[in-house]
Structure formats: structure tokens, C-alpha cells
Amino acid sequence: MGGEATSSEDPTVPEWPSEEIGALYEEHSRQVYYLSLRLLGDPAQAEDAAHDVFLKAFRKLDQFRGEANVRTWLYRITINHCQNLLQTWHRRNMVSNADDAVWETSPSAEESPLRMLETKELGVRIQETLDRLPEEYRLLILLVADEKMSYTEIGELTGQSPDAIRGKLHRARKAFAGIFRETE
């Protein structure tokens, strides 16, 4: 790992063991957290999952070198981690109430109460819609929302051709819109 550790007097500024690790987190934390949030449906679990995903990634950073796309690599770790968590929860019959959990997400403080309510309601509806989609469609909808992900990269992640992704996305978007309408 190259680069010097970051250092700051300000306790709110994170101190990373290396610039490379800090940069990796800064660039991809939004996407890793959001994918975890919508796969797990629970902000607290998503935070734990994103934390674990980045630690796994940091440990394997040396093994990663030479691969094409770090975003795809992080998404693969995230998907595997969240799927393992979900399988464990289902086995234990301890699936949390996704609706309640999403209500705990916190929009920025500058937003008006009405805007915050709209944001939360929209989040609840999106989570409910995603939860009702087949797993494959849910994943495609989430991955394609990241504009940096091409169909080829999504295909690599899901083991399908770009053409297959295109066709399935068409059906996934239609299914999403149909279910989303029902959540009104």
C-alpha cells in the first residue's frame, strides 16, 4: 500500500493508515453503503455491512491489483456479504421490519419537515418495491442506478452477457414501475 498515512488535528477528519485506503473509501463509500442499504433494508445493518465490506477490501487490496475495475470488485464483495447476511437471517427467521428501519434514515438537517416526510415516504415505497421484486431484478435495478457501471461490468458481476442484462433490465424496470404504483 503506497502513500503516507493521513493526519489531522481535527477529530472529525478520519485518519487513514494510507492515502490509498482513504481514497478508496472516499470514492466508493456512497455506492457501497447505498447498495447495502437497499439489499438489507435496514440502515444500521447497512452501516455494519459497509464497514465489514471495506475492511475485507483493505485486507485484500494487494490481491486486487491488476484487476480492471475497483468498483466492480467492491460491489462483488458487497453483494456476497449482504447475501450471506440475508441467508443467515432467513435461517434464523429474524428478518427485521424493513419499513420501520427505512423510516430511521436521516435526510440532511437543512430539509424542511415536509420535504423530510416526502423523502422518507419515497424511501419506504422504494424499499417495499425492491423487496417485492425477484432478487435478480432487484440487483439489476440497483446496479444500473450507478451511472459508472456499464452493462458489460454488470454482466461480469452477475455472470451474464450485456444483451441478457439489457433484456432483463427492460423487464425489471417494468416490474419495478408496476409494483411502485401499487405502493401509493
Place this chain on the structure above:
Amino acid sequence: MEPNGQRLRQDQQQHEDASLNESSTTEVNMYHSVDDLMRKDAEQNPPPKSLTQRVSASAASEAAQAPKPWWRKLMGE
């Protein structure tokens, strides 16, 4: 010549096929597409600040515990 209504319906169908993810749902239309809706949702759900602190603290802790490579020990670092 086909009736105007039928042609209109065909045009509408083609438009739907071309845009792939259009929907009659008000909210989806407001965000133009399912993808836009999801991107907006992602914007509205940034990672909590506590995540950054947790990850950086854990990464620093692991780095401190990691054994030094042999060549660093050899050089007395």
C-alpha cells in the same frame, strides 16, 4: 389507411419500447425514469458520518496490529 387511433396507439407503444423504463406512475415520471428515481434515492441516503469514523478506526487498528514485513525488520524500521 389505418385509423388514427390505432396509429396513435402504435406510436405510443414504440415510444414505450424505445424509452424502456417509462412509467405512467406520477413519481416515476417526475424523476423521468426508474433509474433517475433510484439515483435520487441514492443521493438522499448518503452513508452516515459514523461509518467513516468506524472504518478509519478499524483500518488504523488493523494496520497497527499487522506484522511488519521481514525487510522492514531487517532495516530496523
